[in-house]
Amino acid sequence: MIVNSLIDTLYKAGRVDEAWKMFRRLKELKLDPTTVTYNTLLAGLGKEGKVQRALELFGSMTESGCPPNTVTFNTLLDSLCKNDAVDLALKMLSRMTMMNCSPDILTYNTIIYGLIKENRISYAFWFYHQMKKSLHPDHITLCTLLPGVVRYRRVDDAIKIIMEFVHQASLQTSREFWAELMECILIEADIEQAILFAERLVDSICQDDYVIIPLIRVLCKRNKPLDAQKLFDKFTKTLGIHPTMESYNCLMDGLLGHNVTEKAWDLFVEMKNAGCYPNIFTYNLLLDAHSKSRRFNELLELYNEMLCRGCKPNAITHNIIISSLVKSNKLDKALDLYYDLISGDFFPTPCTYGPLIDxxxxxxxxxxxxxxxxxxLDYQCKPNCAIYNILINGFGKAGEVDIACDLFKRMVKKGIRPDLKSYTILVECMCMIGRVDDAMRYFEELKLTGIDPDTVSYNLMINGLGKSSRLEEALSLFSEMKKKGITPDLYTYNSLILHLGIAGMVDLAGQMYEELQLVGFQPNVFTYNALIRGHSMSGNKDRAFTVYEKMMTMGCSPNKGTYAQLPNKC
Structure with a gap:
């Protein structure tokens, strides 16, 4: 029915009022709603969390001559369970069976989900066994039930369920199934219970390394890459899992992401010795690590090894090489490589152009x-915000601020939304050449676009205003950032202390010095130099030397700037 499709389309497009308007017009159009019409509206109400309205609509179905079907009940059960009304869902399930509407696997999975969500594990477990009397559980059943079972430390029960599931007639479990199951368990259970479950799983039924990949990812995300490696070693060297390229790459990515580079290289050697040949993802990880640590000779050696092994580079590889050549002051070689690549079948990306333009x-x-x-654009590569930021920064820092502003306007005209970095660059460049009003205009525009300024952008503006002797405005911004919950850093305080001191407002500068310590910062040489300079410029030699003595007492070593600020004793 066309009207059903239209109502469904309107709801999915977020045009909810129009969908309901169409539903109410059915009588005018001399059309009768169908069960499908009601199911569509019930699903929409469920997503909006409007449970009571969904129940009222459900109640009106029979009056309209539209008896609910299994889809109707499943839709309503889903809404109830997701909105913390599981007891009502259970009553609705009883009503479903009384109306000769047969529950299907989705019905049971939905109820199990609701029970697990409310921590009613025993009831969910009982419900699962009731379901098995008439239906075979599917992988969604397990991914819904087992996380709760494991969370409540019933690992033996979880293993029993999984073994029954795997031994179902003609059931094939894919590697992706094991990964999805572990991911679901990690959402609900703590890492220790998830690892215990994985150990039992490997010991009893599954020797697939996809079981440990989610565990490795979670440990690395929690800044525990060495724990991830210990887990990898235990499962592969003690419990007998044969690692594949995917698990090696996952661990290597985690180690490199936390700068545990030596362990990552050991893993790379181990991988090759085990006969598991690295793929392009492996090489790209290691090439990128070399590039970030500026080990360019080693990078080229690894690149040559990759080519000798017959591993074909991809766009990411080429981008890493181009970026590394630029960083190692071999810009012309990077350009030669770029032109050589585009003469072939290489399609450059913004990551290709960024380093070259920079x-x-x-x-x-x-x-x-x-x-x-x-x-x-000649190579079908549309410039993005990052490319424009590189250009704006390059021209702005070179003093070509008008060109930088034109590029900013061009970016906006092209429909590319500037980000925080775009505005921060312009604020910095304008402050550098003393165009503080223009800097403030961009800073205010930044806030109007809905982007929240960060500490860096506030610091640039506060420092720019301070340099222009506009201390009242600088202090106003300082108060504003604190009210907004943006924490000033030591640079913020040092900047204010310096400019307040230069303006002769040494008492206020002293208050800033006290405040920075109260909020937990340790004054550095720049803090003390700014205070000394303020007192010296105000003609208060004694206080300048008192600050110097305090500096020495606090164990802060003076620099040339310190002695340059100190007044003559005579």
């Missing part, structure tokens, strides 16, 4: 940078 701008080769930028 390198050219830093080398004061702005015309070439713009040429590369303009030819991006």
């Amino acid at each position: 390198g050219l701008l830093k080398a004061r080769r702005s015309e070439e940078a713009m040429k590369i930028f303009e030819e991006m």
